Amino acid sequence: MIDTHIRDWLPSWVGRRTPETFRVRGTSSRVSRLAAQYDVEVDAALQRLWPKARIYHDREFTRDRADFLLVVRGRGVMIETKVKSDPGVFRGSTLPPLLDRLQRDGRRLVVLVNQGDPTPARDLITTKLGDKGRILVWSGPHHDADLHQAVEALLEQTSRHP
Known part of the structure; x- marks a missing residue:
């Protein structure tokens, strides 16, 4: 007899993901894999650089929330990761909803880009923030x-009550 309940076979067909895994995001599968791996590497770097910090990772894909919140000595800095599959210019076209909210x-x-020239995005960030x-x-x-250096510079100017 064939099981006709979709809820019984769908999870095994698409694979289960634990909440601890980093989300796959983006539009192409190559960029999605790169983004997931990049988030893992950034998380490891944050833990390495600030071993006593609290690190929160936003597991839901949204354009108006940063990927990480790093809390060091009671002060927070948002960390947004951006992955480019080519070494070209990063213009920051996906940043405005996040910048508006922040x-x-x-x-x-702090926006981290895996490669490329971030100058146009730097201008956008400076204009907004x-x-x-x-x-x-x-x-x-x-x-x-x-x-x-970038995170510590922001932590020095951060007040506990923005």
Whole structure:
């Protein structure tokens, strides 16, 4: 006899994902795989650089919330990850909903791009967030010093009550 209840066979067909796994996002499967792997690497870097920090990962895909919230010494910085499949210019066309929300909330943001030239996006972030936003290319541990410097600079200016 064939099982006709879709709820019984669908999870085994598409595979179950635990809540601990990083979400797959993006429009192409290659970019989705790169994005998921990049999030894992960024999470490891945050844990390595701030071992006593609390790190929250937003597991739901939305354009107006950052991927991570890093809380260090009681102060928070939002971390947004962006993955490009090519080394070209990163314009930040997907950032405005997030920047608008953070501008209203008065929060700090670091955008990490895996490769490319982030200059146009830097201009966009500066226009919206001023000195509360940073963008940098981070593609591995050799960029940890840049990430540490950007986050610490934002933490120094962050008040507990924005």
